[in-house]
Amino acid sequence: MTAEFLAFLVVAAAAVSGALITLWSKSIVRSAFGLILAFLGVAGVYALLGCAFLAITQLVVYVGGVVVLYLFGVMLTPPDLEERRASRVSFWAALGLVSLVLFSISLFGTRLPSSQGKPMGDAAGIGEALLTRDAYLLPFEIASILLLVVLVGAVHLARREKKKAQENAEGEEA
Amino acid sequence: MTVPLVWYVFLALILFTIGLVVIVSRHNLIYTLMGVELILNGANINFIAFARALGGKYPIAGNIFSIFVIVLAAAEAAVALAIVLHVFGHFGSVRPEDPNMLRE
Amino acid sequence: MSQLQAYIKDLGWIGPELVLAATALVVLLVELYRRGRKSGWSLGLALVITLAAGFGLSWLGRTFSAALGRPVDLRLDVAVLGLVYVLVTMGDLWFKGDKWDRLVPGLVVLAGTLLAGYYAVGLMSALSADPKGTSVFGLQLVDSYSVYFKLLALVSLLVVTLFTMNYRDLKRGFGEYYLCLVGAHLGIMFLVSSNHLLLIYLGLETLSLSSYLLAGFRKEDPRSAEAAVKYVIYGGVASAIMLFGFSLIFGLGGSLDLVEIGRHLAGTAQGSNRVLVGLGMACTLGGLSYKIAAVPFHFWCPDVYEGAPTPVTTFLAVASKAAGFAVIVRIVAVLGQGPGWLEKVTSLMAVASALSMTYGNLGALHQTNVKRLLAYSSIAHVGYILMAVAALFGAATAGEGGTFHVDPRAAESILYYLGAYMIMNLGAFGAVIYIAKSAGSEDMDDWWGLGWKLPVVSGVLVIFLLSLTGIPPTVGFYGKWLLFRTAIAGGFLWLAVLAAVNTVFSLFYYFKVAKVLFLKPAEESRGVTVRPAAVMAVVLVALGLLTLFFGVLPSALESLAGASAAAL
Numbered sequence: 001m002t003a004e005f006l007a008f009l010v011v012a013a014a015a016v017s018g019a020l021i022t023l024w025s026k027s028i029v030r031s032a033f034g035l036i037l038a039f040l041g042v043a044g045v046y047a048l049l050g051c052a053f054l055a056i057t058q059l060v061v062y063v064g065g066v067v068v069l070y071l072f073g074v075m076l077t078p079p080d081l082e083e084r085r086a087s088r089v090s091f092w093a094a095l096g097l098v099s100l101v102l103f104s105i106s107l108f109g110t111r112l113p114s115s116q117g118k119p120m121g122d123a124a125g126i127g128e129a130l131l132t133r134d135a136y137l138l139p140f141e142i143a144s145i146l147l148l149v150v151l152v153g154a155v156h157l158a159r160r161e162k163k164k165a166q167e168n169a170e171g172e173e174a
Numbered sequence: 175m176t177v178p179l180v181w182y183v184f185l186a187l188i189l190f191t192i193g194l195v196v197i198v199s200r201h202n203l204i205y206t207l208m209g210v211e212l213i214l215n216g217a218n219i220n221f222i223a224f225a226r227a228l229g230g231k232y233p234i235a236g237n238i239f240s241i242f243v244i245v246l247a248a249a250e251a252a253v254a255l256a257i258v259l260h261v262f263g264h265f266g267s268v269r270p271e272d273p274n275m276l277r278e
Numbered sequence: 279m280s281q282l283q284a285y286i287k288d289l290g291w292i293g294p295e296l297v298l299a300a301t302a303l304v305v306l307l308v309e310l311y312r313r314g315r316k317s318g319w320s321l322g323l324a325l326v327i328t329l330a331a332g333f334g335l336s337w338l339g340r341t342f343s344a345a346l347g348r349p350v351d352l353r354l355d356v357a358v359l360g361l362v363y364v365l366v367t368m369g370d371l372w373f374k375g376d377k378w379d380r381l382v383p384g385l386v387v388l389a390g391t392l393l394a395g396y397y398a399v400g401l402m403s404a405l406s407a408d409p410k411g412t413s414v415f416g417l418q419l420v421d422s423y424s425v426y427f428k429l430l431a432l433v434s435l436l437v438v439t440l441f442t443m444n445y446r447d448l449k450r451g452f453g454e455y456y457l458c459l460v461g462a463h464l465g466i467m468f469l470v471s472s473n474h475l476l477l478i479y480l481g482l483e484t485l486s487l488s489s490y491l492l493a494g495f496r497k498e499d500p501r502s503a504e505a506a507v508k509y510v511i512y513g514g515v516a517s518a519i520m521l522f523g524f525s526l527i528f529g530l531g532g533s534l535d536l537v538e539i540g541r542h543l544a545g546t547a548q549g550s551n552r553v554l555v556g557l558g559m560a561c562t563l564g565g566l567s568y569k570i571a572a573v574p575f576h577f578w579c580p581d582v583y584e585g586a587p588t589p590v591t592t593f594l595a596v597a598s599k600a601a602g603f604a605v606i607v608r609i610v611a612v613l614g615q616g617p618g619w620l621e622k623v624t625s626l627m628a629v630a631s632a633l634s635m636t637y638g639n640l641g642a643l644h645q646t647n648v649k650r651l652l653a654y655s656s657i658a659h660v661g662y663i664l665m666a667v668a669a670l671f672g673a674a675t676a677g678e679g680g681t682f683h684v685d686p687r688a689a690e691s692i693l694y695y696l697g698a699y700m701i702m703n704l705g706a707f708g709a710v711i712y713i714a715k716s717a718g719s720e721d722m723d724d725w726w727g728l729g730w731k732l733p734v735v736s737g738v739l740v741i742f743l744l745s746l747t748g749i750p751p752t753v754g755f756y757g758k759w760l761l762f763r764t765a766i767a768g769g770f771l772w773l774a775v776l777a778a779v780n781t782v783f784s785l786f787y788y789f790k791v792a793k794v795l796f797l798k799p800a801e802e803s804r805g806v807t808v809r810p811a812a813v814m815a816v817v818l819v820a821l822g823l824l825t826l827f828f829g830v831l832p833s834a835l836e837s838l839a840g841a842s843a844a845a846l
Contacts, residue, residue: 008177012185019192019212028204035208038189042215045185046240048177049222054240061244066211066251073204073255077268083201092199096191104184106553112179112529113227120226121234126241129234133285134416136238139480142468143245145299146484149461150249152306153491154256156454157506183529183554190522197515206511213518217525224529235534239476243521246483250517253487254510257494261507264500270511273504276581 008048015041023093026084028074032067039063050120182223189216203258203268207251214247286342288414293401294394294428295467301390302460303331305383309453312379383456384443388436390460395432401425402838409845417474424471426693426842427604430700431466434597435459437704437817441589441711444814448496448587455495459593462488466601475524475534478605482520482569486513489598493586505585512578513568520565526558540612544681547618556622559613563626566609569602572660573633580641583653588714591649592707595656600696603663607692610670611846615681620671624768627668632776635661639783646722648710651787652703655746658784659699662777666692666761669768688768689843690836691760697835698757698828702745705821709739712814713795716806722794729795731806734815736795738822743788745825748781753828753835760836 014037021034039062046055121129129135193212196205218240225236258268265273289296310324402425405411411421438459442448448455465484472478490513494506530551531539546555564575571579583591614623638658645651670692672685712735714720717728729736745754758781765774828835 005177008181012181015185015215016188016192019189019196022208022212023192023196023199028202031205031208035211038212039215042189042219045182045219046222049182049226051222051237051240054222054237057241057244061248062211062215066248069248069251069255070204070208073258076259077204077262080202080269083269087199087201089195089199092195096195100187100191103187103553103557107184107187108180110180110551110554111549112183112551114179119233120222121237125234126237129238133281133288135234136417136476138415138417139238139242139476142464142477142480142484143242145302145461145464146246146480146487147249148306149302149458149484149488150253150491152454153458153488154252156451157260157491157494157497158256186522186525193518203507203511207514210514210518213515213522217518217522220522220525220529224525227529228532235476236528239479239528239534242476242480246480249487250483250514253490254514257490257503257506257510260494260497261503264503270507273500273507275501276504276585 004048008045011041011044011048013041014038014044017041023089028079028083029071032070032074035070036063036067039067053121053123053126179223179227182219186216186219186223189213189219201269201271203261203270204255206270207254207258211247211251214243218243282341291401291412291414291420292418293397294432295464297390297394297397298460298464298467301387301394302457302464304390305386305453305456305460307331308382308386312382312453379450380452381443383452384439387439387456387460391432391436391439395429395436398425398428398432402429405845406841409841411845413473417477418468418471419473420471421845422842423689423693423845424604426838427470427600427696428467430600430697431463431470431597434593434600434700434704435463437708437821438589438593438597440813440817441592441708444811445587445589445711446715446808446810447499448589449498451495451497455492458488458491458495462492462593463597466597469601470604473536473608475528475536475539479517479521479524482605483517485598485601486517486569489513489590489594492590492593493582495590496587499585501585502587503585505582508578508585509582516565516568516575518565519561520568523558523561523563523565526554527562530555530558536608536612540615540681543613543619544616547616547622552618559619559623560626562609562613563606563623566602566606567630570599570606570660571657572630572664573637573657574630576634576637576657576660579657580650580653583656584647584650584720588649588707588711591653592704592711595652595707596700596703599656599660600700603667603692603696607667607670607689607846610667611684614671615683617681620682624668624671627664627670628770628773631661631664631668631773633661634658634664635777635780637661639780639787642784642787645787647720648714648722648725648791649707649720651722651791652706652710655784655787656703658780659746661780662758662761663692663695663699665770665773665777666695666764666768668773669764669770672764672768684846685764685768686840686843686846688764689846690840691757691764693839693843694760694832694836695757697839698745698753701821701824701828702742702752702754705738705742705818705825706746708814708818708821709735709742712810712818713739715808715810718808722791725791725794727795727798728806729792730799735818738818739795740792741822741825743791745829747784747788751826751829753825753832756829756832756836 018034018038018041022031025031025034043055043058046058130140131137189212193209196209221236221239225232261273262268307324307327405422405425409422413419462485465481468477469481469485472481490506490510493509494502496502527539528534531542533539543555546552568575610623614620635658638654638661642651642654645654666688670684670688671682672688713732716732717724745752748754748758762774
């Protein structure tokens with residue numbers, strides 16, 4: 001039981017327990033906080049694997065961005081107290097557990113390559129690869145188009161139309 | 175001694191399973207999105223762990239794939255929430271079975 | 279210097295995509311200028327962007343001309359800047375009034391699509407000597423297979439844009455709409471030419487996210503909102519599952535490149551990690567099946583097709599589906615080549631095929647909403663095409679090293695049928711837009727006797743329905759014949775028989791539409807309230823003529839499909 005294995009157990013436990021809180025909790029706000037715990041655990045896994053940059057990205061984007069977005073979504077919709085009772089969580093969780101056990105039996109029989117401390121990329125290496133022609137320049141540019149489209153489209157959907165004003169204007173024209 | 179790769183894959187598989195269970199069991203559109211995020215995180219752990227085991231040019235590739243996944247997950251979350259709130263404005267509910275004008 | 283020339287060469291290979299990206303940006307700029315009539319901020323922003331873009335362009339021109347060894351002319355800067363400014367502001371100065379709000383962005387997209395199409399045709403003929411093509415930016419594979427799908431996507435973009443310009447139910451947000459539409463097609467074009475997991479994921483997400491937004495574009499209509507939410511929720515789940523499959527395939531195949539993955543996975547069917555590889559393959563194929571709406575990942579399809587604005591439905595049924603097939607064929611060709619995996623992958627496809635065609639046809643039998651009927655019919659057609667995907671390896675004789683190779687004739691039949699499917703489905707949905715607008719309803723029960731009042735469009739619709747059924751002399755008949763031939767050659771006789779039975783069933787519901795249109799005399803029909811623009815009718819007649827033309831003379835499309843299939 002080395003220090004690294006211990007650290008892995010801690011972050012993995014955080015990730016799994018966060019995910020379980022998300023699954024089990026009655027209140028969706030608590031689920032969102034469980035999600036934060038899970039994301040923190042996953043960030044720990046990245047750090048353990050030597051991906052400092054990715055761990056930071058995970059913290060900034062997921063914990064700082066995505067979960068906050070979900071919390072906004074939760075706050076803008078009323079609480080649904082009947083939901084947890086209607087959803088048969090225990091049944092599905094038992095089903096998931098059985099299939100997980102079945103898969104992990106064969107998983108631990110699998111011969112996988114060993115992960116002896118090979119160096120992972122640092123931020124400089126990643127940045128260079130993202131802007132190199134024969135590496136990942138093209139995906140980088142495609143992602144920028146995607147983000148532009150998503151930005152414009154999401155604003156169109158989420159924007160509140162000035163319905164009254166428009167109807168009045170149309171009424172006057174008619 | 176480092177942690178064997180199989181443990182990382184196992185963790186990813188656990189997150190994948192919990193994400194799927196969240197999706198099929200909870201009756202709330204926002205829960206479904208949370209389950210999707212759990213699956214994506216599981217996939218990302220796989221990418222990083224395998225990349226480290228493969229070595230060579232793959233550590234950078236795995237890092238970059240994961241960064242793209244995170245970026246796209248954030249974009250997808252934004253789109254999905256915009257649509258969910260839009261639907262909430264029309265139907266007054268965030269249960270997946272409630273918008274049902276399109277069934278005969 | 280040589281670095282720069284390599285850049286320019288690579289950029290030349292992705293010319294159609296670049297033209298489309300520029301089109302998207304111009305649409306956005308035009309929209310800003312038009313908004314500028316009401317708000318000074320938009321006008322100022324548009325001015326700044328135009329100036330920046332003009333300077334950027336002239337800088338690029340200077341750099342490139344220096345790189346190619348031409349003398350640098352500074353007057354070019356001013357000329358380019360002036361040209362960009364004039365082009366973009368023209369929209370505002372010349373076309374005032376609400377009518378032009380609808381038309382101007384559409385016209386920009388039409389122009390851009392034609393330019394990109396011209397470029398793609400040039401690429402196609404350049405590739406005829408060497409169909410395997412070339413790899414650009416280290417990741418994109420420009421071969422004749424991908425350029426064929428790019429041409430399909432561009433034709434679909436052209437026709438869908440024409441439909442949208444005549445689709446009166448969309449009232450505002452045209453700039454945003456066209457940006458999403460062009461973005462979705464850009465995603466398709468990057469998707470079909472990628473042989474790399476990261477680009478497949480990125481292209482697929484660009485396509486999907488834009489489609490989710492498009493499905494919900496009619497903000498005032500709750501049915502559109504319902505379509506969008508069903509699409510985005512299940513689509514998000516499917517893409518996450520697919521990504522998990524990718525992560526396993528990456529790890530166990532030891533690469534992100536599909537060809538290398540195929541080589542590594544070919545021998546794993548008996549190895550200790552076969553369960554994990556199998557899980558990865560199942561997740562990947564399952565997530566992709568969502569995109570083409572194959573049973574059992576079809577459940578979103580009828581609702582989304584019915585609720586989305588009809589031009590968007592057309593896009594989803596045609597371009598989006600073709601792109602899904604482009605990736606599935608590439609991935610099946612890679613995953614199935616190993617002994618042991620071949621039977622598993624092809625039998626999975628065969629089961630999905632049988633379920634899809636049967637479910638689609640049974641579901642369509644009792645539909646009255648025409649869009650919903652066409653949705654079920656599209657599920658059935660996915661089943662027919664999957665029949666050829668299951669038989670992709672032909673008689674499956676192992677080549678060198680025990681791996682299997684794709685039968686080019688099977689791939690050819692898939693490409694041909696996707697082209698045929700595109701022509702007839704574009705036509706069918708366009709006719710639905712036309713007739714539904716005239717009748718004020720998408721429900722068949724309101725269409726009684728309308729055929730006599732709208733004889734041209736209804737007649738053309740009957741041609742498309744004949745083609746969808748697979749009756750000669752239409753393009754659908756020849757395509758279906760190719761599919762049957764492939765299935766039988768690949769040893770899937772039972773699938774071919776099932777497909778034949780299904781075709782007979784499909785006669786009932788396709789003819790129900792024709793019967794409704796023409797059986798009752800014109801006097802008893804509901805009045806025609808609105809008559810859509812004549813452009814619509816012209817486009818539909820052109821598509822109808824194409825349906826007949828390729829039915830009588832299939833060799834034109836067949837040789838193109840054959841040449842493209844050779845690249846696989």
